[in-house]
Amino acid sequence: xxxxxxxxxxxxxxxxxxxxxxxxxxxxxxxxxxxxxxxxxxxxxxxxxxxxxxxxxxxxxxxxxxxxxxxxxxxxxxxxxxxxxxxxxxxxxxxxxxxxxxxxxxxxxxxxxxxxxxxxxxxxxxxxxxxxxxxxxxxxxxxxxxxxxxxxxxxxx
Amino acid sequence: xxxxxxxxxxxxxxxxxxxxxxxxxxxxxxxxxxxxxxxxxxxxxxxxxxxxxxxxxxxxxxxxxxxxxxxxxxxxxxxxxxxxxxxxxxxxxxxxxxxxx
Numbered sequence: 137x138x139x140x141x142x143x144x145x146x147x148x149x150x151x152x153x154x155x156x157x158x159x160x161x162x163x164x165x166x167x168x169x170x171x172x173x174x175x176x177x178x179x180x181x182x183x184x185x186x187x188x189x190x191x192x193x194x195x196x197x198x199x200x201x202x203x204x205x206x207x208x209x210x211x212x213x214x215x216x217x218x219x220x221x222x223x224x225x226x227x228x229x230x231x232x233x234x235x236x237x238x239x240x241x242x243x244x245x246x247x248x249x250x251x252x253x254x255x256x257x258x259x260x261x262x263x264x265x266x267x268x269x270x271x272x273x274x275x276x277x278x279x280x281x282x283x284x285x286x287x288x289x290x291x292x293x
Numbered sequence: 294x295x296x297x298x299x300x301x302x303x304x305x306x307x308x309x310x311x312x313x314x315x316x317x318x319x320x321x322x323x324x325x326x327x328x329x330x331x332x333x334x335x336x337x338x339x340x341x342x343x344x345x346x347x348x349x350x351x352x353x354x355x356x357x358x359x360x361x362x363x364x365x366x367x368x369x370x371x372x373x374x375x376x377x378x379x380x381x382x383x384x385x386x387x388x389x390x391x392x393x394x
Contacts, residue, residue, distance in 0.1 A: 175368070178366040179328075
């Protein structure tokens with residue numbers, strides 16, 4: 137896609153990118169939400185191509201998830217920006233979740249692959265059963281008529 | 294904010310961010326500037342900037358411009374603190390010793 141086409145697509149994507157950034161900022165801790173939204177929207181202006189802006193906005197969604205994971209869950213956000221920004225936790229201070237975001241993502245991806253594999257296996261096994269040629273199926277033969285007792289025809293009876 | 298001195302988990306991306314700031318430690322940089330210098334995606338860059346700020350290595354403030362006259366929104370500028378400069382220098386010194394030893 138040429139740069140010109142990307143620029144012409146920009147107005148169509150602008151609504152999406154702004155919505156993504158707004159959505160990402162809302163997912164961030166409350167005390168950082170407005171600051172991050174303004175910061176990300178300002179940094180978005182340095183991107184010109186539509187795809188670059190979309191990538192930036194999608195990255196902001198991921199950044200919000202990471203920031204929420206970094207933020208200590210035990211501390212309730214308070215009104216003071218300074219205090220809450222100080223409360224922002226690093227991994228060195230300890231993380232109160234059972235899994236890190238990276239581990240959770242890994243488990244999710246492995247789970248999705250396992251589900252996909254199981255689904256494909258089941259589908260192919262059914263498909264293979266249906267795809268067998270019809271002449272290889274067992275046909276039910278006409279029932280054999282019961283043997284007639286012909287003993288009365290035997291001589292001497 | 295800048296007085297706190299906490300250890301930060303060092304990743305390759307964190308080192309690249311620190312390297313970008315160490316080129317001119319007095320120069321404040323916005324996230325977009327760091328992206329242009331390091332090429333780190335926004336999903337990785339902003340959590341790193343916030344971790345470093347939380348640890349007291351960086352301070353940030355809004356750009357002092359008038360958005361209507363400048364024709365663009367004000368950006369959030371990050372600047373390395375003296376603590377950050379010292380700690381980043383120590384990290385790179387130990388890193389170089391480890392590599393060159």
